[in-house]
Amino acid sequence: MDNDKIERYGDELFEAFVARRSVPPLLGREPEMSIADAYRIQQRYVARRLESGERVVGKKIGVTSKAVQELLGVYQPDFGILTSGMLCQEGDSIDLGALIQPKAEAELAFVLKHDLRGPGVTAMDVIHATDYVSPCFEIVDSRIDGWRIKIQDTVADNASCGVYVLGSAKGDPRRLDLSLAGMLLEKNGELFSTGVGAAVQGSPANAVAWLANTLGELGIPFEAGEVILSGSQSALVPVADGDELVCTVGGLGRCRVKFSGRSAV
Amino acid sequence: MSDELTLSREDVVRLCERVEGAQSRAQAIPKLTDEYPRMTVADGYAVQNELRRRFVAQGQRLVGWKAGLTSKAKMRQMGVDVPSIGFLTDRMACPESSAISVSGLIHPRVECEVAFVTRETLRGPGCTAQDVLAATDHVLPAAEIIDSRFAGFKFDLPSVIADNSSSARFVGGGRARYVEDLDLRTLGVVLEKNGEILGLGASAAVLGHPAEAVAMLVNILAGLGESLPAGSFVMSGGITEAIPVGPGDSVVARFQELGSVSMRFTE
Numbered sequence: 001m002d003n004d005k006i007e008r009y010g011d012e013l014f015e016a017f018v019a020r021r022s023v024p025p026l027l028g029r030e031p032e033m034s035i036a037d038a039y040r041i042q043q044r045y046v047a048r049r050l051e052s053g054e055r056v057v058g059k060k061i062g063v064t065s066k067a068v069q070e071l072l073g074v075y076q077p078d079f080g081i082l083t084s085g086m087l088c089q090e091g092d093s094i095d096l097g098a099l100i101q102p103k104a105e106a107e108l109a110f111v112l113k114h115d116l117r118g119p120g121v122t123a124m125d126v127i128h129a130t131d132y133v134s135p136c137f138e139i140v141d142s143r144i145d146g147w148r149i150k151i152q153d154t155v156a157d158n159a160s161c162g163v164y165v166l167g168s169a170k171g172d173p174r175r176l177d178l179s180l181a182g183m184l185l186e187k188n189g190e191l192f193s194t195g196v197g198a199a200v201q202g203s204p205a206n207a208v209a210w211l212a213n214t215l216g217e218l219g220i221p222f223e224a225g226e227v228i229l230s231g232s233q234s235a236l237v238p239v240a241d242g243d244e245l246v247c248t249v250g251g252l253g254r255c256r257v258k259f260s261g262r263s264a265v
Numbered sequence: 266m267s268d269e270l271t272l273s274r275e276d277v278v279r280l281c282e283r284v285e286g287a288q289s290r291a292q293a294i295p296k297l298t299d300e301y302p303r304m305t306v307a308d309g310y311a312v313q314n315e316l317r318r319r320f321v322a323q324g325q326r327l328v329g330w331k332a333g334l335t336s337k338a339k340m341r342q343m344g345v346d347v348p349s350i351g352f353l354t355d356r357m358a359c360p361e362s363s364a365i366s367v368s369g370l371i372h373p374r375v376e377c378e379v380a381f382v383t384r385e386t387l388r389g390p391g392c393t394a395q396d397v398l399a400a401t402d403h404v405l406p407a408a409e410i411i412d413s414r415f416a417g418f419k420f421d422l423p424s425v426i427a428d429n430s431s432s433a434r435f436v437g438g439g440r441a442r443y444v445e446d447l448d449l450r451t452l453g454v455v456l457e458k459n460g461e462i463l464g465l466g467a468s469a470a471v472l473g474h475p476a477e478a479v480a481m482l483v484n485i486l487a488g489l490g491e492s493l494p495a496g497s498f499v500m501s502g503g504i505t506e507a508i509p510v511g512p513g514d515s516v517v518a519r520f521q522e523l524g525s526v527s528m529r530f531t532e
Binding site for chain 1: 337448450451452453454455462465466467468469470473504519520521522
């Protein structure tokens with residue numbers, strides 16, 4: 001796709017984000033769009049957010065479970081850029097009014113203490129470079145009508161990033177079994193679903209290594225201090241005004257999040 | 266289990282022989298309610314009790330119990346709000362890392378569970394998860410090989426209970442742990458067949474806490490006029506989906522904090 005189109009779609013997604021409304025699927029309008037094109041649109045969309053005063057604080061990895069990969073017909077993850085405006089604090093309630101069609105996912109976040117430069121990064125390098133891991137919620141949101149996404153649509157839309165919350169629990173990945181750590185997700189005090197680290201690429205550390213290598217090929221920096229959301233370990237949770245979610249990771253601790261207000265859809 | 270017995274003693278014996286025959290010949294039969302549509306859960310347990318009496322009379326040792334239908338999804342599917350239970354004998358036990366022949370089985374499936382070993386007698390009604398934890402000597406990881414004797418694994422609650430809740434074989438092993446050293450809700454579990462992950466979950470998938478399933482099992486036993494003796498081995502219910510297995514398959518269930526249990530299947 002030519003640069004004009006890339007810019008136009010990136011701008012369209014940014015404007016949809018600002019206006020809190022969704023747009024028709026991009027792939028429906030550009031059937032030839034490749035995943036590489038979609039990442040260029042994402043870069044434009046993120047650049048617009050940075051121009052409006054945000055800064056890059058980390059990355060998210062998406063499409064990490066077998067179920068979601070089969071749904072989208074792709075057999076590798078995708079990534080998006082986390083910007084400063086996406087961070088919410090654990091004690092605050094998340095304002096759904098700022099989102100379009102949000103859903104929550106529970107995952108493990110990594111915070112790096114060393115840069116990771118791919119290609120050639122292994123899961124062992126990831127553990128070595130990690131300062132700590134925390135349970136977290138990612139509230140995904142889509143600027144695409146009705147979540148009618150193909151892989152190109154979600155990649156262009158910054159991997160459907162919405163907002164995220166890090167739990168105050170912090171764990172040393174050297175003291176935690178990342179692939180076997182169980183996860184319990186409760187909604188309003190009731191069990192909603194359970195999961196385990198291995199649901200994410202066999203281990204969340206494998207997903208982070210994939211990200212480091214993919215970013216390395218694209219020349220995108222991956223630096224100490226960044227937060228990486230490693231991929232959902234739970235089913236997508238619909239959320240509404242007054243809901244409270246708690247995820248508890250075995251051997252690590254909890255992340256709690258509350259919601260208020262009404263989303264656009 | 267509000268319902269009552271509708272089967273005569275003769276019918277109970279007849280159905281028990283039918284189930285026992287299906288087990289020993291490894292041949293599927295139609296579900297029992299096809300012939301006895303009014304059969305109740307109480308009837309199911311009457312048939313299961315007769316089966317247990319016969320197995321013990323044949324020299325098998327009763328080693329414990331299992332809870333089945335312990336996930337919300339399975340309960341909703343069966344329209345029940347309590348698990349089903351089945352008894353376990355020494356003849357169903359297979360050593361860890363052993364070869365298990367499928368020749369005596371119809372359509373085996375494997376699921377992984379947290380198993381409890383008790384050190385005090387537990388009695389219902391009114392048994393709670395706290396009572397179970399207080400009476401537990403240790404927990405360990407286990408794999409259960411279930412095998413419905415009903416064609417196509419299709420059954421209703423009275424039929425599956427009569428069939429000893431699909432009990433067939435089990436493997437205990439891994440690492441024994443004291444319950445006070447663990448959070449029994451958040452133990453992650455991965456079930457692999459031939460190196461591929463086919464089941465994923467955490468232990469809370471069993472009624473929010475596996476000890477909850479054991480408490481319900483004790484309360485069901487109380488309804489049958491029985492208690493759970495000290496030293497019982499109790500499997501608390503599948504954490505993941507049950508996966509079908511056949512000759513040549515190798516299965517590993519890996520548990521956070523509890524190690525793993527493995528087995529392979531032969532003709």
